[in-house]
Amino acid sequence: MMSPGIFAAVAAAAGRATDPALITGDRSWSRDELLAVAAELSEALLRRHAGGAVVVETRDPVATVLLTLAADRAGLPLLHRDPATGARPAGPGAAVRPGADESPYLGSVRVADGPEAASGLPADAQVFFTSGSTGVPTAVVRSSAAVLADARRVADFLGYRPDAAVVCVAPTFHAYGFNYGLLGPLVSGAPVRLLPSRCLPSACAAAVRAVDARTLIALPAHYGLLAQGAGRQGTVAQDLARLNAAVSAGAALPPAVRQREGGMAELPLYNCYGSSEAGAMTLTRVEPGQEAGDLGEPLPGVRVRLTEGELQVQSSSLALGRFGPGTGGRLVPVAGPDGWYRTGDLARRSVTSPDRLLLYGRAAAVINVAGEKVSPAEVEQVIARHPGVLDVSVAAEADEMRGEVPVARVVLRPGAVLSGLVDWCRAELAPQQMPRTFEPVDRIPRSATGKALRKPPQDDR
Structure with missing residues (x-):
């Protein structure tokens, strides 16, 4: 019952089907092995679900790959859930329990239930959840064609090929790690070495060396740790020397990385x-x-426009829609009637190079200080340049006289003095941008992809 989607695309990938395709700590999988196990899993899923959406909750990227291929082959919508925040099954029998003669990978799957069981999900849907940095996570529904278009766009740009291995440290239950660290390599024939998202800098660098990788897919926090590790151990920098690209996404890079320390x-x-x-x-x-x-120029096949400062986009990678809080269990399209998706991000074109885009904040996060619009991202960028700052997050706080004012949480380097940062900001920021308070903290809570959490994560049931 093969559909012309992800399963077929992996089966048709370049390279020899018997060569290593997926490498984990304890074993290597060829493409033939992945497809064979996935085919068996697809039959088991069909016997159990027969058309219903299923949820995969696992930190095991091998399980993610196998169940994605299986669900696509079976024509079942698949929801990718972070096991730390996923909604629990509501009633008895909701969770899948593998039988004695069935694959243990079925233990990572359960039936979509309650608010997850949205109406109108297409059979080839791949559903990912937003980080929830501003509240309850929302489900984003993408077709297999959109997921593949995205993975191939990145793979082509970064030069994925059978003789150029990839190392992925980003969590694969999020769209970034899944598309660029798993699916992109699989559909281009590039072998991928998978590591847990929590790993030592030395282990990450050693994995790059071991497979002679040309691309590293990681999060900003990983690069911060690598910068520290490279400063203490010259071998870390040496192990990364043959990379053609070290890719980051999900949040702003730590100041130490942008300043190329260590x-x-x-x-x-x-x-x-x-x-x-x-x-x-x-x-x-x-x-x-x-x-x-600086965001650079749009990737090939991506069209952008600025409407009243908001960045809008059209491409073959656009999701079909969202469901979650406030949607009544229905699938709400992400693009408007004109086919453009409103990102909610504020941007402008570079004066020196009009094709390049400059991001300066979120429309919804703009702070209204007595009628003056202040972007938290712009304030964060200035504070992050201070040599004593390791991390920063700026948000709005109510003010009786001015309506709203910015406030800052900062992680300082050992020995840095808060008064020095305050003086720096007075010299670098406009009066309306100046945070009313600077709160020193040990760490800034962040989502799995690195976004600062404005509100604590919540269960969405």
Whole structure:
């Protein structure tokens, strides 16, 4: 019952089907092995679900790959859930329990239930959940064609091929790690070495060396740790020396990485701007002295426009819709009637290079200070340049006289003095941008992809 989707695309990938395709800590899988196991799993899923949507909750990327291929082959919508935040089954019998003669990978799957069981999901749907950095996570529904278009766009740009291995440290239950660290390599024939998202810098660098990788897919926090590790151990920088691209996405890069501290000056670092709804929109090399918020130029096949400062996009990677809080269990399209998706991000074109986009904040996050509009992202960019700052998050706080004012949470380097940062900001920021308070904290809570959490994660049931 093969559909012309993800299963077929992996089966048709370049390279020899018997060569290593997926490498984990304890074993290597060829493409033939992956497809054979996935075919068996698809039959088991059909026997159990016969048309209903299923949820995969696992941190095991092998299970993610096998169940994605199986669900696509069986024509079943698949929801990718972070096992730390996924909604639990509501009633008895909701969870799948593998029988004695069935694959243990079925233990990572359950029936979509309650608010997850949205109406109108297409049979080839791949559903990812937003980070929930501003509240309850929302489900983003993508067709297999959109997912494949996104994976191939990134793979083509980064040069994935059978003789150029990829190392992925990003969690694969999010669209970034799944598309660029799993699916992109699989459909282009590039072998991929998978690591847990929590791993030591030395282990990440050693994996790059071991498979002679040309691309590293990781999160901003990973690069922060690598910068520290490279400063203490010259071997970390040496292990990364043969990379053609070290890709980051999900949040802003730590100041130490942008400033290329700790022996990371030669790292070919790329920042990916994208979203679960639109996929990758830009991939740009991070260079010293870049303008703040520089996103680079749109990727081939991605069209952009600015409407009243908001960045809007059209591409073959657009999601079909969303469901979640406020949608009544219905699938709500992400694109407007004109086919354009409103990202909610504020951007402008570079004066020196009009094809390049400069991001300066979220429309919904703009702080109204006595009628003056202040972007938290722009304030964060200035604070992050201070040599004593390791991390920063700026948000709005109610103010009786001015309506709203910015406030800042900062993680300082050992020995840094808060008064020095305050003086720096007074010299660098406009009066309306100046945070009313600077709260020193040990860490800033972040989502699995690195976004600062404005509200604590909640269960969405």
